[in-house]
Amino acid sequence: MLEQATQVADLLLDVQTRVNARIDAALIELLPEVQGRLGVGEGPPVDLVDLVNARITGLSVVVTPAAVASVVPLSEASVGTTRTARRAVTEVLDGTDDRLTVIAGPCSIHDPAAALEYAGFLARMRERHGNDLEILMRTYTEKPRTEVDWKGFAYDPFLDGSSRISVGLVATRMLMCRITELGVPVAAEPLNALTPQYVNGLVTYNGVGARNVTDQTARERVSGFSSVVGFKNSPEGSIDAAVQAIVAARAPHEFLGVDAHGVSAQLSTTGNETGHVILRGAKAGPNYSRAHIAETKAKLAARGLPEVVVVDASHGNSQKDHRRQIEVVRDLAGQVAGGERAIRGVMVESNLVEGRQDLDQRHPDRLTYGCSVTDACVDLGTTEVILAELAEAVRVRRTTA
Numbered sequence: 001m002l003e004q005a006t007q008v009a010d011l012l013l014d015v016q017t018r019v020n021a022r023i024d025a026a027l028i029e030l031l032p033e034v035q036g037r038l039g040v041g042e043g044p045p046v047d048l049v050d051l052v053n054a055r056i057t058g059l060s061v062v063v064t065p066a067a068v069a070s071v072v073p074l075s076e077a078s079v080g081t082t083r084t085a086r087r088a089v090t091e092v093l094d095g096t097d098d099r100l101t102v103i104a105g106p107c108s109i110h111d112p113a114a115a116l117e118y119a120g121f122l123a124r125m126r127e128r129h130g131n132d133l134e135i136l137m138r139t140y141t142e143k144p145r146t147e148v149d150w151k152g153f154a155y156d157p158f159l160d161g162s163s164r165i166s167v168g169l170v171a172t173r174m175l176m177c178r179i180t181e182l183g184v185p186v187a188a189e190p191l192n193a194l195t196p197q198y199v200n201g202l203v204t205y206n207g208v209g210a211r212n213v214t215d216q217t218a219r220e221r222v223s224g225f226s227s228v229v230g231f232k233n234s235p236e237g238s239i240d241a242a243v244q245a246i247v248a249a250r251a252p253h254e255f256l257g258v259d260a261h262g263v264s265a266q267l268s269t270t271g272n273e274t275g276h277v278i279l280r281g282a283k284a285g286p287n288y289s290r291a292h293i294a295e296t297k298a299k300l301a302a303r304g305l306p307e308v309v310v311v312d313a314s315h316g317n318s319q320k321d322h323r324r325q326i327e328v329v330r331d332l333a334g335q336v337a338g339g340e341r342a343i344r345g346v347m348v349e350s351n352l353v354e355g356r357q358d359l360d361q362r363h364p365d366r367l368t369y370g371c372s373v374t375d376a377c378v379d380l381g382t383t384e385v386i387l388a389e390l391a392e393a394v395r396v397r398r399t400t401a
């Protein structure tokens with residue numbers, strides 16, 4: 001896939017470079033007219049070298065969302081997967097569908113082949129548990145880092161620090177097309193203003209991460225998303241930060257972004273009413289207990305918001321020990337089976353192979369196939385157990401409702 005993505009990206013970059021040269025030429029042509037209208041002449045050239053872009057060492061053209069979408073179009077099958085899943089997840093969250101949403105998959109995508117094999121597994125799990133669970137695949141190609149580390153497949157698809165972002169964006173779209181063509185809906189984390197446009201129509205669920213939840217620009221952006229959106233509590237454990245994000249994203253906004261051609265644009269949004277809290281725990285400890293769910297419900301009710309909670313079994317809730325995810329899930333399954341209606345979804349970090357490995361960007365070829373290069377994950381066997389226990393909890397809740 002990376003070879004194809006590279007060829008596509010190189011062709012698109014060539015077109016984009018020529019288009020940009022034409023825009024520059026048109027602006028230069030316009031200059032005398034503008035100067036004439038303003039009554040100013042062309043002043044002497046000014047040296048800006050130490051004032052402008054002083055710390056930028058490279059500024060290169062990148063493929064535009066419109067160009068990538070035109071050469072990697074969505075198929076009927078992909079569109080059907082996303083459309084149906086967005087409706088299903090929305091209904092699970094608003095309570096008209098009594099199933100649970102489960103967002104399972106690798107902490108981060110780094111190898112398209114392994115990601116597709118994992119998607120095949122989830123396609124089978126969706127078939128097995130469809131009556132009780134709406135299962136989505138974590139297809140996270142952007143990673144928010146605490147300090148400095150590999151930022152994800154979209155930014156460095158060759159895992160070697162070459163940072164061919166155009167290739168990463170094309171490959172991300174190709175991968176999400178393939179996954180949705182298998183009938184598996186995609187979940188992602190949108191990290192900036194530009195990346196979501198490259199995967200337009202492919203993402204069912206966007207989880208705004210703990211490190212971005214207080215960011216006004218993130219809240220503005222998702223207020224216009226067609227997908228379902230969730231908000232993690234902050235890394236320090238603030239549930240209020242997620243509740244405030246829900247309120248902010250439900251409102252319409254006017255803000256600066258770019259259009260599909262990568263040109264600066266003013267965006268006007270309707271607000272997104274699907275927003276909900278994702279409890280992910282904190283460094284100080286987990287927040288999935290009955291008491292935490294009750295506290296979250298109270299905070300939501302106090303703001304007049306629906307009492308809807310998704311719980312991330314990983315991160316602060318597992319204290320980054322992947323083996324603890326099953327304990328978290330068992331507790332949640334107990335709460336669900338006991339009739340707790342506010343829990344509408346569970347997130348799990350899972351991969352073909354258990355655990356994690358360090359990525360050495362000098363030797364990306366030495367990685368173990370199917371094993372996370374970011375947070376540790378549970379393997380397929382444990383994931384099967386997790387899904388079976390959650391499905392059983394839904395059935396119990398249904399029969400006792």
Ligand SMILES: O=C[C@H](O)[C@H](O)COP(=O)(O)O
Nearest residue numbers: 143144145146147149374375
């Ligand atoms: O989900 C993955 C990580 O927890 C997140 O990207 C932060 O990673 P880091 O703390 O290892 O940088």
Ligand SMILES: C=C(OP(=O)(O)O)C(=O)O
Nearest residue numbers: 107209210211232280315
């Ligand atoms: C980065 C993630 O989580 P969080 O924002 O909760 O740390 C994630 O889910 O990949």
